[in-house]
Amino acid sequence: MYQDGYQAVQKYVGISAQKVRLVVDQVRGMPAQEALELLQFMTQGAALSVSKAIRSAMANAENNFGADPEALVVAEITADEGPTRRWRRFGARGRWKPILRRSSHIKVVLSERPQ
Numbered sequence: 384m385y386q387d388g389y390q391a392v393q394k395y396v397g398i399s400a401q402k403v404r405l406v407v408d409q410v411r412g413m414p415a416q417e418a419l420e421l422l423q424f425m426t427q428g429a430a431l432s433v434s435k436a437i438r439s440a441m442a443n444a445e446n447n448f449g450a451d452p453e454a455l456v457v458a459e460i461t462a463d464e465g466p467t468r469r470w471r472r473f474g475a476r477g478r479w480k481p482i483l484r485r486s487s488h489i490k491v492v493l494s495e496r497p498q
Contacts, residue, residue: 388458388494389444393436395465396429400487403429403462407489415441415455415493433460433489440491450495459492 396403406429410418415437422434437457444450465486471479 388492389440389448389450389455390490390492391436391440391443392491393432393439393489396432396487396489397484398429398432398487399485400462400464402427403433403487403489406430406433407460407462410437410457411460413457414496415457416453418457436460436489436491437493440493444493454495455493456496457491458494459490461490463488463490 406422406425406427409425410421410433413421418437419434422430422437437460441452441455444455445452465488467486468484470482472482473479
């Protein structure tokens with residue numbers, strides 16, 4: 384259905400992939416400009432990182448391939464798990480509690496609308 388697209392990857396975003404997927408699922412399949420407008424009014428913290436990745440893919444399409452930004456659609460967008468920083472907090476009775484700082488990678492593929 385879609386031709387090979389224009390992509391951008393934003394890595395090591397400091398938000399868990401589970402939270403980013405809630406935002407990503409909202410914009411999949413939308414026109415890129417419309418997706419940016421929707422993300423602008425979302426209250427989730429991940430919306431800023433997702434919009435940054437979409438803007439980067441749009442800039443790649445326009446500057447490297449001469450594509451029209453108005454004709455781009457979010458063909459594929461995924462949020463995968465990145466590395467997890469782990470350390471421990473010491474608790475009572477000689478135990479320790481794990482602290483996990485999760486990160487994620489956002490991959491955006493834009494393509495032109497089918498004619």
